[in-house]
Amino acid sequence: MSVLTVLEHEYAVLLSHPAVRSVDLVRYAANRLDGYIRARCTLRNDDFLEVALHVSAIGGAVIIDDYRYQWMDPSRTILHRRWDNTPHFPDLPGAPHHCHIGERTIETSPRMDMTQLLDLLAELIGSS
Numbered sequence: 001m002s003v004l005t006v007l008e009h010e011y012a013v014l015l016s017h018p019a020v021r022s023v024d025l026v027r028y029a030a031n032r033l034d035g036y037i038r039a040r041c042t043l044r045n046d047d048f049l050e051v052a053l054h055v056s057a058i059g060g061a062v063i064i065d066d067y068r069y070q071w072m073d074p075s076r077t078i079l080h081r082r083w084d085n086t087p088h089f090p091d092l093p094g095a096p097h098h099c100h101i102g103e104r105t106i107e108t109s110p111r112m113d114m115t116q117l118l119d120l121l122a123e124l125i126g127s128s
Helices: 004-015 116-128
Strands: 020-030 032-042 048-058 061-072 080-083 098-101 105-108
Touching: 004 032, 004 048, 004 061, 004 116, 020 116, 048 116
Parallel strands: none
Antiparallel strands: 020 032, 032 048, 048 061, 061 080, 080 098, 098 105
């Protein structure tokens, strides 16, 4: 699988997932070694979602090696959750992958691609 194929797949999921109402593409760049997507989205409940992910070709595989998914209220002032893999909580199980819940709580979280993120958001939005 190529960097472009993985990036196109992640973007297509974002564009087609029923949890997403609209997508504003901020940046999309790819070459044979790496690629990046940054987009701002409105979810079906009018909440805001910003996604940023980087993919790299490493040792014959293409992986999402850096990501940040930030889910906020429609005014973009209240953070619901942010998932990322920035290594600022090295002692957390599953580090560097984690989730910020609100402004103060940090929990372990699995690595997430776009499908996993949007399926989870659809479940969380549906239950709120």
